[in-house]
Amino acid sequence: MESRFFKIKALDVLQSSKQHEYFSRTDITDLLNDLRTIMKMTSSRLNFDIPALMTEENYNDLTGLSKDQFSDLLGYMSTVRSSGVRSVRTCLGVFLTKLRVGLSNKILGTVFGLKTSQVQRIIHAARENLKETFVPHTPGFQHVSHRDFVTNHTTPVAKQLFTTDPRQAVIVLDGTYIFMEKSSDYHFQRMSYSMHEHRPLVKLMIIVGTDGYILSILGPYFADGHNNDASITKHAITNNLENITAWLQDDDICIVDRGFRDAFQYLEDQGYMVKMPVCMVKGKKQLTTNEANLTRLVTKCRWVVESTNARLKQFHFFEKVVPNTMISSIGDLVKITGGIPNKYKRPLVCNPENEEVAKKMSN
Template identity: 90%
Template sequence: MPAKNAADIPGVCAANVFTSPKSIRLEIKSAPKTHRYCIVCKKEGNKRHRLIKALDVLQSSKQHEYFSRTDITNLLNDLRTIMKMTSSRLNFDIPALMTEENYNDLTALSEDQFSDLLGYMSTVRSSGVRSVRTCLGVFLTKLRVGLSNKILGTVFGLKTSQVQRIIHAARRTLMETFVPHTLGFQHVSHGDFVTNHTIPVAKQLFTTDPRQAVIVLDGTYIFIQKSSDYHFQRMSYSMHKHRPLVKPMIIVGTDGYILSILGPYFADGHNDASITKHATTNNLENITAWLQDDDICIVDRGFRDAVQYLEDQGYMVKMPACLSGKKEKAVNNEGS
């Protein structure tokens, strides 16, 4: 009898590599094996139409599939290779690779808090490059550690341009969904703020009416890098701190609850008093409708030029008494 070719022998491929027969049945649903046409609408796929929406209405044509021992071995080897590649990188999509300490170090949130914040990312769509979890994780890591986009791309296995798009998408989404519910004068009512965010000591020291709100105002600094834009560089350079910065105005309750953050403002020509006047005059965040007559504003001496202005608006201002000079201080020390 003439010898058979290797390709004619069952279980043997042309390259003389033995493969086992497909005799192992697994309860895995499957669909027709095609990558060119959509198995639902038969539409031809291309780079512009990736047929992702069809997966939502996908129906299986088989309730089980047969595999060979070789197929299962290859599947396990491929899975092992993928795990080796991903285990060397941070991956928010694989919970087993992220510990509670990883979440806290990278995002300053716990895993549960991260999951809660993820609920506000519903308008962000997953893509073949990154998921919604990765989008949020990269954005929070950027805020937390301040790494460059290039380094973040190396850490998370992304291109620098992809990191840029991720940060832009996450920021825009959270500004639309999360921030309005947690920050600003309109996210909490005047009555709820008085009841829940005014400590008893503040009520006893400053208020005469239980309906009065007590807010604490103070400006702070966010240091930034020197800009290559000369005009922006001049506006952001602080003669007081001798470095570029921007100045947000923080408004909190007496228990430390952040009511609102106004700004940020440029460093040139803006102090606490001028920022306060600007916010009130322009009614930022509808602040004049939220504040009521005789509400208490606790400030420091940086607001001394705005005290009379605030009092003219109907608010009560509490500022620590400050000595006017060293001479007066010396006289008082001698008399004490």
């Protein structure tokens, strides 16, 4: 049974115990009333209370998960209770559909047969619950040990190209951003306005392994000039966010792009090794052969963080302009979303890579 309905597998194994059954007038009336109730419940295709009503493709399109994965994530909804308005399954379904498809609360209310205020309460309840029960097991420096991360989320190519000790962790860092509405608060508008993108946004720092596994998501940060990739990195380490300095060890390797050049020396002073594409010296027209080769080695392992950002933006809520009313929730929403590929999706680099290629590149 699931939400008072039989699963398809259960229906296949059911066997009749009688050849005939007699119904009274009252039985037939009750049966028709039950059928009418079920038809009302299933009048919309977006009904998560009856798993058999929607296909695997429907689940994937609306939530980014399969039916089994949806049911597994449902197990984390421990503090949410069913009400007369919606079930726990509907609560999770509305929340994931919001993130995956990026519909407004008003439209979500229309397709789920709910009021806009009910949708708002559902999203708040699901977010608060998953923040407490799901996020601690997903992104965050303390959700995986340093040893396990090195063993399971460092590709052979990264080890061959950059490490000299099997205990070294290789992490890839990059910033991303989420657009937001213009605020009527002048001070907040100034701090959230990006001179680079010429629009208001908030920034996040994504830290992944070389296989694309999300180690941590830091932020959000304001978009003004005080919060570039280098300054966010310095802030995270100086303030020991998520106890990062206890997790990182001496000679761990940080792979970054040129936007981190102002943090290059700072990271090395902390005892970490930094791998960054070579910056062109003013007056030079091209890199030397050695500089170009070093840049290629960094690019060989750094692309996964760009693909991770793209994977997160497949949840179209983060691709669109986020309402100001949800700005305070962005950090939680991104971490919940980041935990989904960690737990339910294949790593971006999942096939054994040829170490011979890495050896040739390093020679």
